[in-house]
Amino acid sequence: MPASVNVPINSRGKLASSLPAEQLAEIAELFEYRREGFSLDAPFYTEPAIFKIDMQAIFGQHWLFAASVAELPEPGDYVTVDYGPYSLIILRNDDGGVNVMHNVCRHRGARVLTQPAGSTGNMVCGYHAWTYSPNGDLIHASAPGETKFDKSCFGLKRAHGREYAGLIFVCIADEAPTDFDETAKVFEPYLVPHDLPKTKVAYQQNIIEEANWKLVMENNRECYHCDGHPELACSLFPTWGLTEGLIPQHLEAVWDRSKEAQAALEERCRRYGIPYEVFEELDTRVAGIRISRESLDGDGESFSADGHRLSKKLLGDLPDFRLGRCSMHLQPNSWFHFLGDHVITFAVFPINEHQTLVRTTWLVADDAVEGDDYDLDKLTYTWKQTNLQDKEFVELCQNGANSPAYEPGPYMKSEYQVEAFINWYVQRVQEHLA
Structure with missing residues (x-):
């Protein structure tokens, strides 16, 4: 069960103005005639109206x-x-739950808290x-004179x-989707x-990618491009997302090794009573999810050059x-x-139609000591490099979407999760427009 539930009071912010009916009809038509199995039309990635x-x-x-x-360990x-x-x-x-509030002063709309994180008692608008x-x-x-x-209003x-x-x-939302509790029962x-x-933040990285948020998510949902991640490929099998019949010749040996590693991992999970099975409903429920436990290369422990652990402390x-x-x-x-x-943990926060903040947070055991139990540079190296590489990839795609020569291209079989993400997105927007 959730630790806390907040009831919103007129929580859904109204955007400055509604779209003209003609423009809204054109956008609805784009969604209606979206071609299954192909990337989206350029306006989905470039138009401020669709971002809105x-x-x-x-x-x-x-x-x-x-x-x-781990980012909010203490009251306040x-x-x-x-x-x-x-x-x-x-x-x-103080009860251990979380309060979620719009960061907008009810006087004249100033930001109440201006720092990305901190500790406070009462919140004072500056x-x-x-x-x-x-x-x-x-x-x-x-x-004076009031x-x-x-104040209660x-x-x-x-x-x-x-x-x-x-x-x-x-x-x-005024009324949040109710199926998230069921999705949580899957992943808990x-x-x-x-x-x-019982973890703490070892490091947090914020990267602004010059691309639409959907391109950021699409990039994450496939490993077709993973040859472009040499540091990650040391531990993450680059055959992720592939199945028999889809393995390129240069990855056949890696594929065989990954199957052996996965079989050994599943045996250990059964012995320890730890779930590992794939559960995948990315576009068949409102709170779409995919979760599984998958083997790593080398020692099979962590994201390092040899797959060996990066912290001495087990979680x-x-x-x-x-x-x-x-x-x-x-x-x-x-994604996580x-x-x-x-x-x-990875969180994606859109800024505008062509900029997205990607926040990556590394957590270690709360009693792990930097310098003794883990080296921060080594702990973060693989995904820092991978994030920078992904930033370049999605910015290439944004540049392409901006071009008059762009037209939607087909997803490959290994990119089925990209199609699932886009299908989920289109369903949700069409429900909203209806």
Whole structure:
């Protein structure tokens, strides 16, 4: 069950203006005639009007991964999350749950908290010192001559918050989708052994990619391009996503090795009672998910050049470092790697139609000591390099979408998860437009 539930009060922000009916009809037609198995038409990646719809239909209606509990370990700890026109405060309350509030002062709209993270008691707007309690109630707004001011009418607007297995999710819709609890029941058994509440942040990286958020997500949902990740390919089998009959000749030996490693991993998981099976419903439920536990190359422990562990401290009550990676994809904005020695979370936050913030956070056991138990540069090296490479790839795609010569191209069989993501996206937007 979730650690807390916040009830929103008029939480869905209204964008500045509705789209003209003619333009909305043209956009609806683009969605209606989207060609299955092909990339989207250029306007999906370039047009501000479609980005505006994405903010309403996707980021304004669905559950988003926002942070981990390691980022909010104590009451009063907070993070701020910005995407599109929205800014949210996620604050750990005294009961151990989370309060989620729009980061917009009810006086004249100033940002209340201006730092990406910190710790606070009451929240004080830096403009006119309007002061809010940790649950968003307005408790101070004194001004000369104001005698009949009703502070109870001007608390911060609330949003929904959920915490599952150490991951925090938010939703700003008036009525959040109700199926997320069912999706959480799927992934919690995979994640609980890693015990995220007993982890700490080793490092967090923020990269702005000059590309539409959908291109960022599409890139993540396939490994067709993984030859472009030499550091990652040392431990992650570049045959991920392939099946018999799709293996190129130069990867046949790698494919055979990956099957042997996977069989050994599954035997260990059965012995320890740790789930490993593939569960995949990326576009057949509102809260789309794929999760599985998959082998790594080399020692099979972590994302290093030889697959050996990068931290000496096992997470939670895991019995063995040789547990590969538990990989999870959640629609619409996140993916994760849970290993025996550390966890990596990835969150995607759109900025505008051609810029996206990708936030990567490395978590280690809370008693792991930097310099003794792990080397920070080695811990983060593989995915820092991979993120920079992915940034170049998606920016190449954005440049292409901007060209008059662009037209949608076919997805390959190994890119079926990209098609599933796009199909999920199109379904959700069409539901919203209807």
